[in-house]
Amino acid sequence: xxxxxxxxxxxxxxxxxxxxxxxxxxxxxxxxxxxxxxxxxxxxxxxxxxxxxxxxxxxxxxxxxxxxxxxxxxxxxxxxxxxxxxxxxxxxxxxxxxxxxxxxxxxxxxxxxxxxxxxxxxxxxxxxxxxxxxxxxxxxxxxxxxxxxxxxxxxxxxxxxxxxxxxxxxxxxxxxxxxxxxxxxxxxxxxxxxxxxxxxxxxxxxxxxxxxxxxxxxxxxxxxxxxxxxxxxxxxxxxxxxxxxxxxxxxxxxxxxxxxxxxxxxxxxxxxxxxxxxxxxxxxxxxxxxxxxxxxxxxxxxxxxxxxxxxxxxxxxxxxxxxxxxxxxxxxxxxxxxx
Amino acid sequence: xxxxxxxxxxxxxxxxxxxxxxxxxxxxxxxxxxxxxxxxxxxxxxxxxxxxxxxxxxxxxxxxxxxxxxxxxxxxxxxxxxxxxxxxxxxxxxxxxxxxxxxxxxxxxxxxxxxxxxxxxxxxxxxxxxxxxxxxxxxxxxxxxxxxxxxxxxxxxxxxxxxxxxxxxxxxxxxxxxxxxxxxxxxxxxxxxxxxxxxxxxxxxxxxxxxxxxxxxxxxxxxxxxxxxxxxxxxxxxxxxxxxxxxxxxxxxxxxxxxxxxxxxxxxxxxxxxxxxxxxxxxxxxxxxxxxxxxxxxxxxxxxxxxxxxxxxxxxxxxxxxxxxxxxxxxxxxxxxxx
DNA sequence: CTGAAAGCGCTTACAG
DNA sequence: CTGAAAGCGCTTACAG
Numbered sequence: 001x002x003x004x005x006x007x008x009x010x011x012x013x014x015x016x017x018x019x020x021x022x023x024x025x026x027x028x029x030x031x032x033x034x035x036x037x038x039x040x041x042x043x044x045x046x047x048x049x050x051x052x053x054x055x056x057x058x059x060x061x062x063x064x065x066x067x068x069x070x071x072x073x074x075x076x077x078x079x080x081x082x083x084x085x086x087x088x089x090x091x092x093x094x095x096x097x098x099x100x101x102x103x104x105x106x107x108x109x110x111x112x113x114x115x116x117x118x119x120x121x122x123x124x125x126x127x128x129x130x131x132x133x134x135x136x137x138x139x140x141x142x143x144x145x146x147x148x149x150x151x152x153x154x155x156x157x158x159x160x161x162x163x164x165x166x167x168x169x170x171x172x173x174x175x176x177x178x179x180x181x182x183x184x185x186x187x188x189x190x191x192x193x194x195x196x197x198x199x200x201x202x203x204x205x206x207x208x209x210x211x212x213x214x215x216x217x218x219x220x221x222x223x224x225x226x227x228x229x230x231x232x233x234x235x236x237x238x239x240x241x242x243x244x245x246x247x248x249x250x251x252x253x254x255x256x257x258x259x260x261x262x263x264x265x266x267x268x269x270x271x272x273x274x275x276x277x278x279x280x281x282x283x284x285x286x287x288x289x290x291x292x293x294x295x296x297x298x299x300x301x302x303x304x305x306x307x308x309x310x311x312x313x314x315x316x317x318x319x320x321x322x323x324x325x326x327x328x329x330x331x332x333x334x335x336x337x338x339x
Numbered sequence: 340x341x342x343x344x345x346x347x348x349x350x351x352x353x354x355x356x357x358x359x360x361x362x363x364x365x366x367x368x369x370x371x372x373x374x375x376x377x378x379x380x381x382x383x384x385x386x387x388x389x390x391x392x393x394x395x396x397x398x399x400x401x402x403x404x405x406x407x408x409x410x411x412x413x414x415x416x417x418x419x420x421x422x423x424x425x426x427x428x429x430x431x432x433x434x435x436x437x438x439x440x441x442x443x444x445x446x447x448x449x450x451x452x453x454x455x456x457x458x459x460x461x462x463x464x465x466x467x468x469x470x471x472x473x474x475x476x477x478x479x480x481x482x483x484x485x486x487x488x489x490x491x492x493x494x495x496x497x498x499x500x501x502x503x504x505x506x507x508x509x510x511x512x513x514x515x516x517x518x519x520x521x522x523x524x525x526x527x528x529x530x531x532x533x534x535x536x537x538x539x540x541x542x543x544x545x546x547x548x549x550x551x552x553x554x555x556x557x558x559x560x561x562x563x564x565x566x567x568x569x570x571x572x573x574x575x576x577x578x579x580x581x582x583x584x585x586x587x588x589x590x591x592x593x594x595x596x597x598x599x600x601x602x603x604x605x606x607x608x609x610x611x612x613x614x615x616x617x618x619x620x621x622x623x624x625x626x627x628x629x630x631x632x633x634x635x636x637x638x639x640x641x642x643x644x645x646x647x648x649x650x651x652x653x654x655x656x657x658x659x660x661x662x663x664x665x666x667x668x669x670x671x672x673x674x675x676x677x678x
Numbered sequence: 679c680t681g682a683a684a685g686c687g688c689t690t691a692c693a694g
Numbered sequence: 695c696t697g698a699a700a701g702c703g704c705t706t707a708c709a710g
Contacts, residue, residue, distance in 0.1 A: 002703055013681040018705055025706090026679060048451045049397065050703035052388035053686050060431075067417060074413035075561070078406060081434050090448060092399075093432050095420050109429060112387045222414070226621055256621045263625060281622065282565055282595045286602060288627045341687055352697040357689055364690090365695060389687035392702050 001044050009038035021046070052114055060090040061309060062110040064120040066098050066184075069222040071252055072279045072298060073121075076143065079302025080119060087310065089116065097220050098123040098184050107132055117309040121145050124186040139312035141305045145188040146322070153308040155301050155323040157278075159189060162294040162327035163196035166248055166276050169292065169329070173336030175246035175274055176206050181233055181258060182213040183225075183250045189278070190250065197248065210244055212236050222253050229254045230261025249277030252284070255291065259334075263288075270336045280330055290332035297325050340383050348377035360385070391453055399429045400648060401449040403459040405437050405523075408561040410591055411618045411637060412460075415482065418641025419458060426649065428455065436559050437462040437523050446471055456648040460484050463525040478651035480644045484527040485661070492647040494640050494662040496617075498528060501633040501666035502535035505587055505615050508631065508668070512675030514585035514613055515545050520572055520597060521552040522564075522589045528617070529589065536587065549583055551575050561592050568593045569600025588616035591623070594630065598673075602627075609675045619669055629671035636664050 003014040010017070012031055019025035020035040027035075038044075052058040061084050065073050081091045092113065094106040100123055107129055110118050117139040122130060126148045133140050134151045141153040170178070180197055182190040194211065201207040212233045214225075237244055249255035255277035262269055269275050269289035280295035304323055312318070342353040349356070351370055358364035359374040366374075377383075391397040400423050404412050420430045431452065433445040439462055446468055449457050456478040461469060465487045472479050473490045480492040509517070519536055521529040533550065540546040551572045553564075576583055588594035594616035601608055608614050608628035619634035643662055651657070 003705095004703085014704080015681055015683095015706080016679090019680090022705080028679060031679085045447060046451055047392070047453070047703050049388045049391035049453055050686090051705075053386065053392050053688085054703080054705045056686070058388065068407065068420070069413050069417040071410070071413075074408050074410075077432070078408040078434060078560075081407070081432055085433070090431050090452065091433075092429050093416070093420055094424070094430075095417060108384065112385055113429065114386070114388055221417075222621070253621060256625065259622075259625050282561070282592060283598075283620065283622045283626065286595065286598050286627060287622065287625045289625075342689095343687085353688080354690080354697055354699095355695090358696090361689080367695060370695085386687050389702090390689075392704085393687080393689045395702070 001042055002047075005042060006035060006038045006044055009042060010034040056114055057116050058090075058114045059088055060092055060113060060115045061306070062092045062094065062106075062113070062115045062118040062120075064094045064096060064103065064106050064110070064118060064122075066121060066123070067095050067221055068093060071281050072144075072296065075298040076302040079299040080306055083303050083306035087306075096123060098187075100124070100127055100129060103127070103129045110138070111136060116313060117141075119143055119305045119309060122147055122187075123184060125188060125191070137316065139309050139316075141308045141312075143301055143305050150320055153305075153312060153321050153323075155304045155308065155325065156188065157296050157301075157327055158324040159192035160196045160199075162278065162296075163193045163248075164200055165294050165327060165329040166278075166292075167197055167200040169331065169335050170246045170248070170274060170276065171200075171204055171207075173270075173274065175336070176204075177208045177210075177242060177244040178246045178248065179210045179212055179233065179237060179244045181229065181247055181249040181254050181277075182211065183254065185213045193248075193250070193278070208244070210237070210240070225253050226257045226260075228257070230257035230259070233258055234261050234265060243273075245273050247273060247275045249275065252277065252279045252281035252293075255293075256281075259287070259289070259291075269334050274336050275334050284330075285332060287334070289334040292332045292335035293330050294327045295330055296327060300325055340381055341386075344381060345374060345377045345383055348381060349373040395453055396455050397429075397453045398427060399431055399452060399454045400645070401431045401433065401445075401452070401454045401457040401459075403433045403435060403442065403445050403449070403457060403461075405460060405462070406434050406560055407432060410620050411483075411635065414637040415641040418638040419645055422642050422645035426645075435462060437526075439463070439466055439468060442466070442468045449477070450475060455652060456480075458482055458644045458648060461486055461526075462523060464527055464530070476655065478648050478655075480647045480651075482640055482644050489659055492644075492651060492660050492662075494643045494647065494664065495527065496635050496640075496666055497663040498531035499535045499538075501617065501635075502532045502587075503539055504633050504666060504668040505617075505631075506536055506539040508670065508674050509585045509587070509613060509615065510539075510543055510546075512609075512613065514675070515543075516547045516549075516581060516583040517585045517587065518549045518551055518572065518576060518583045520568065520586055520588040520593050520616075521550065522593060524552045532587075532589070532617070547583070549576070549579070564592050565596045565599075567596070569596035569598070572597055573600050573604060583612070585613045586615070588614065591616065591618040591620035591632075594632075595620075598626070598628070598630075608673050613675050614673050623669075624671060626673070628673040631671045631674035632669050633666045634669055635666060639664055 003017045007014045084091045096103045121144045276292045284291040342356045345356045346353045359371045423430045435442045460483045615631045623630040
């Protein structure tokens with residue numbers, strides 16, 4: 001079933017069939033109707049690969065993330081897919097596990113697929129992994145993270161404000177000794193949040209900040225993170241003369257891991273230690289110690305990324321844009337009593 | 340940068356380039372090396388759409404699910420993507436929200452993309468939505484669910500055993516009045532679990548079973564489910580003369596919603612009501628009432644589905660297979676005390 | 679407004 | 695083992 005068949009049935013040329021079906025180029029109403037009838041009659045289904053080959057651009061967008069299994073990422077992927085589908089675009093999902101080599105491989109895949117655009121959360125800010133896409137003129141928007149190359153759009157949390165919200169609340173509860181539980185230190189959130197924590201603590205004397213960061217290769221998936229992060233943080237802080245009392249976690253899974261470790265170790269939250277973090281998660285309000293977090297507008301991030309992508313497609317020369325979205329502090333009880 | 344360029348640089352024909360690059364057909368070692376060198380030199384990147392058009396089959400598999408945002412689905416999608424990537428296949432993800440019309444549209448998309456296979460969790464058992472794929476000879480494996488058409492492979496939980504595990508534990512804790520909190524009643528899990536609950540309760544006198552099911556169109560996404568399910572179950576049971584004491588939830592999000600509702604309503608778990616469910620979720624062990632669940636081997640389900648898909652591709656005539664995976668009961672405290 | 683024809687970049691019988 | 699050539703199903707200048 002091809003244009004050939006429809007053209008024959010409708011008594012027109014394949015060029016006319018194409019014009020009718022893509023809505024490009026004017027066609028007389030009568031012939032258009034004949035084409036549509038034939039399409040209906042023969043229950044024609046188009047071939048996307050043929051179209052892609054000819055136009056050198058697929059109606060597909062690529063999403064390159066560390067791991068869709070993370071709640072934050074899953075929600076974002078959902079929003080992205082929905083926005084893409086509304087425009088008739090398919091979504092190809094790639095999980096890198098923060099591995100630079102796999103990231104590169106997936107970029108190759110995107111190029112080979114001729115995707116119309118890529119939304120990515122790159123593992124580091126300065127790797128040249130996304131460069132081939134940019135060079136090829138493929139629109140790229142990074143989410144949650146930034147890259148050095150200024151040709152990519154970006155949408156991410158206002159980390160300075162978000163961190164401030166968390167730290168100020170902790171300070172108000174009397175905490176002075178902080179631990180930053182970070183994931184990929186090479187990525188934007190860690191860098192910005194750490195800087196913001198230092199800034200926030202600098203203005204209060206007698207405060208300390210310890211960094212508990214996992215290396216790039218250690219954060220492999222939700223399950224592994226859940227099993228290892230908490231223990232490694234506990235090990236780190238156990239060796240300190242004075243045990244820190246405030247733990248700020250980079251994401252909901254790390255936070256959960258730490259809480260589980262504390263529970264097993266008999267460390268009570270918030271009595272012995274406050275634990276707060278970035279990203280909300282279903283169930284956080286039901287914890288024995290309901291979790292105080294700064295939530296990100298995930299759906300908005302996903303939708304904005306797609307908007308930027310399509311905007312770029314239609315206006316390739318416009319200046320690059322970086323969109324910052326506002327955090328929302330959700331005060332529960334893990335930050336301390338009486339809050 | 341096409342085969343033409345490589346052929347010229349290597350002094351061979353495009354046919355030879357193809358044979359070297361796809362590993363099909365014998366080529367002399369010397370010529371093969373010249374081709375590989377040229378590929379390297381020119382940093383050639385292949386065109387997947389061209390290959391797809393010619394072969395009438397993309398190295399892509401499609402995943403059609405209700406919503407990747409659900410923890411269970413996200414984990415499965417992760418496993419599927421990984422298994423696909425290992426074989427050089429891309430993954431296209433589609434969210435239907437259990438909407439039959441969108442399901443149909445996505446099936447069209449899969450056909451238009453010429454995907455090599457589809458993994459789907461169809462909204463109902465008897466809709467003909469997947470038929471066009473089957474008719475076209477595209478391998479299909481359903482996950483978590485079954486369809487009437489016996490041409491599709493399937494991998495799903497042994498719902499009978501899983502349900503039994505949950506109900507027996509509840510009965511042992513003295514519960515007699517049960518509520519089944521279900522999602523899409525038209526899908527396999529609801530049907531099988533409900534049947535299993537009835538069977539399990541039939542053998543114990545004095546038991547009752549109430550069904551709290553959301554319609555097909557009501558379950559739209561994680562956020563909405565979270566906000567509505569708990570309240571609707573509470574409303575339903577509040578009107579009963581005798582309040583049920585055991586709630587069995589179809590998934591982690593419904594369970595969370597119900598728990599939140601109970602918390603707000605001052606209903607204590609497990610003192611006033613036991614709440615258990617299907618699927619584990621990070622954080623369930625940290626709830627004020629740690630949640631007893633029957634967990635599914637999600638990664639295994641995802642990987643098995645991909646295995647079945649590829650097996651079917653290489654052996655199109657083999658009999659259809661239905662794989663049942665074993666549940667794991669994780670006993671915590673929401674089922675009752677002293678367990 | 680319309681059609682003939684070229685061409686996107688591969689793969690694969692076919693002939694040698 | 696190797697190459698010439700056809701063809702997968704579209705889109706798009708080009709000419710009218």
